[in-house]
Amino acid sequence: MRIVLLAAASALVLGACGSSPPPTPAAAAPAGSTAKQGIANLAPASGSLVSGKITLTPMGDGVHLTGVVGGLPANSTHGFHVHEKGDCSAADATSAGPHFNPAGSGHGRAGGGAHHAGDMDNIVADAEGVARVSVHVMGVTLGGGAANDIANRALVVHASPDDYTSQPAGNAGARVACGVIAVTE
Numbered sequence: 001m002r003i004v005l006l007a008a009a010s011a012l013v014l015g016a017c018g019s020s021p022p023p024t025p026a027a028a029a030p031a032g033s034t035a036k037q038g039i040a041n042l043a044p045a046s047g048s049l050v051s052g053k054i055t056l057t058p059m060g061d062g063v064h065l066t067g068v069v070g071g072l073p074a075n076s077t078h079g080f081h082v083h084e085k086g087d088c089s090a091a092d093a094t095s096a097g098p099h100f101n102p103a104g105s106g107h108g109r110a111g112g113g114a115h116h117a118g119d120m121d122n123i124v125a126d127a128e129g130v131a132r133v134s135v136h137v138m139g140v141t142l143g144g145g146a147a148n149d150i151a152n153r154a155l156v157v158h159a160s161p162d163d164y165t166s167q168p169a170g171n172a173g174a175r176v177a178c179g180v181i182a183v184t185e
Contacts (some may be wrong), residue, residue, distance in 0.1 A: 002142070003164060004068060005040050005123070012141060018084050020070050021041070021135070023050050023083065036058060036142055036143045036183055036184070036185060037055065037056065037057050037058075037142075037183070037184050037185075038055070038056030038057075038063075038142050038143075038150075038151060038182060038183050038184065039053070039054070039055055039181075039182055039184060040053070040054045040056065040067075040154075040155045040179035040180060040181045040182070041053055041179045042054065042069060042155060042157060042177040042178065042179040043088065043177065043178060043179060044176070044177055045088065045090075045091065045092055045093035045094065045107045045155075045156075045175045045176055045177055045178045046092045046159070046174045046175055046176055046179050047062050048067065048071065048089075048159075048174075048177065049071040049168055050067055050070070050071040050072055050107055050157055050176040050177040051069070051070060051071055052067055052068050052069035052070055052133075052136065052157075052177065052179075053066075053067050053068065053071075054066070054067035054133060054155055054179065055067055056142055056150070058141065058142045059119060059136065060136075061139065062136055062137045062138040062139055062140050062141075063135075063136075063137050063140050063142045063153075064135070064136045064137075064149060065120075065135050065137065066132070066133060066134050067132075067133045067135075067140075068128070068130060068131070068132055068133065069123060069125075069131040069133060069177065070128075070129060070130045070131075071129060071177075072125035072130070072131060072157075073125065073129060073141060074125065074126070074127050074128065074129050074178075075124075075125060075126065075127055076124070076125045076129070077122045077124050077125075077160075077161040078121055078122060078124075078125070078131070078158050078159065078160065078161060078172070078176070079120070079157070079158035079160065079161060079162035079169075079170055079172025079173070080120050080122060080123045080125050080133070080135075080155070080156070080157055080158070080162075081099050081100075081116075081118045081119060081155075081156055081158070081162070081172075082098035082099070082100040082117070082118030082120070082137065082140070082153055082154070082156075082167075082181075083096035083097055083098065083099055083100060083153060083154040083155070083156050083178075084089055084099065084100050084101070084153060084154060085097040085100050085120075085153065085154060086152040086154050086159075086180040086181065087107075087152050087154065087180070088154055088178035088179060088180060093154070093175035093177075093178035094174070094175065094177060095185050096153075096154035096156055096178055097130075097154075097171055098117030098139075098169065099116040099118040099119060099168075100116060100150060100153055101116040101118065102148055103117065103173070104115075104119055104146045106161060106167060106168075106179040107165075107166070107167050107168055107169055107170055108165070109121070109162075109164035110137065110138065111138070112164070116135075117137075117140050117148055118150070118153075119135060119162075119164075119170075120135050121135060122161045122162055123135075123157070124160060137150070142181075142183060149181075150181055151181055151182075151183045152155070152180065152181060152182070152183075153180070153181050154178050154179065154180055154181065155178070155181060156175050156177070156178050157175070157176050157177040157178075157182035158172035158173050158174065158175060158176065159172070159173035159174040159175075160173035160174075160175050
């Protein structure tokens with residue numbers, strides 16, 4: 001039994017050595033309250049079979065997104081953005097509006113100069129058509145109603161990669177999945 005426990009502990013320590021630390025969590029919630037978290041269930045759009053589930057957690061200077069998107073073509077790359085409106089009712093998800101852009105900036109790559117608050121790096125599907133998402137969106141909040149709040153907005157997966165330069169939205173093509181960001185307590 002001791003050998004099994006020592007082996008498990010060693011594996012955890014060694015595994016931790018090979019990974020970079022996640023962003024620093026936001027300040028702890030006051031006693032008696034619960035921290036906010038969000039969820040977006042991505043449903044197919046534009047006749048695709050793309051779907052997924054993304055969890056959103058406030059951390060440090062923004063919000064961290066983790067989850068899985070499936071039904072993508074094998075080994076493909078796709079634009080992934082926060083859009084202005086929390087409305088995925090249109091068959092092609094155009095009801096979600098443009099990228100979330102409270103500062104009125106030009107489209108670009110997050111972390112690389114001017115960009116929309118909703119601009120994120122592309123997601124990449126593996127050989128099975130599954131993209132594992134782990135991205136930090138800086139400068140936004142989750143809940144509270146501030147101008148940079150992404151609660152009740154939409155997450156959208158696009159058919160093509162974002163080129164990070166074309167205006168106004170990176171030439172990422174059709175919207176193949178859409179989900180509204182709902183805040184949970």
